[in-house]
Amino acid sequence: MIATLLPLMPWRAAVAAAIQAQCFNVTWEPSSMARILAMPGTFGWLAMRQCDQDHDAVQPIGLIVGRSILGETEILVMGVIPQARRLGLGCLLLKTLQRMTTGKKIFLEVAIDNVAALALYRKLGFKQVGRRLNYYQRVDGTNVDALILQSLDVSPHDGCDVDACAAAAEEMPLSQRGCQRRGENGAS
């Protein structure tokens, strides 16, 4: 298999922070990411892709981080690098989290103008349960509302086919830039 998910442990915080920096304008320092990953109940995965020419090299291409407390899971971060989007990886990461938290409520906050993320969450069964006014501040100083979305014990087969997503990820034509040898920077 070419695209794989690695458990996101605190010692992989630098890789996670680097992916996050490619996905968002506001990023966390590796030390902040490490602190979050070390919090009780926090878990996640890194999506890694095997490089086309050198199968011993892998490239981190996405991440998801959640935190479970008292029967509820909050998604803290999810992103896929721009070059690897629309290939099913976001779906794969979110479905994996849903599978691992069956029976628990999952909730998250998303900017009201984040078309891609809203489409993905709705496809996987999330519904709006609240709204926070002017919750996010953009780099230009404007504010946008956040929607609070929640999914309740969604069937693992709803919304997307995890195996098809993984197969699509295998075929993604990414450049070799950004590939690491296995074992470097926390990737193993």
Ligand SMILES: CC(C)(COP(=O)(O)OP(=O)(O)OC[C@H]1O[C@@H](n2cnc3c(N)ncnc32)[C@H](O)[C@@H]1OP(=O)(O)O)[C@@H](O)C(=O)NCCC(=O)NCCS
């Ligand atoms: C949101 C994000 C994680 C989606 O990742 P992805 O790997 O591209 O998503 P997928 O390929 O799994 O897409 C699954 C479905 O989501 C929807 N979707 C994804 N991107 C979309 C877009 N740009 N426009 C409309 N729908 C979109 C589609 O329904 C898609 O299914 P389809 O391709 O069969 O039509 C990615 O765009 C991203 O990292 N964005 C920046 C970070 C971010 O906003 N994170 C979420 C914060 S709450």
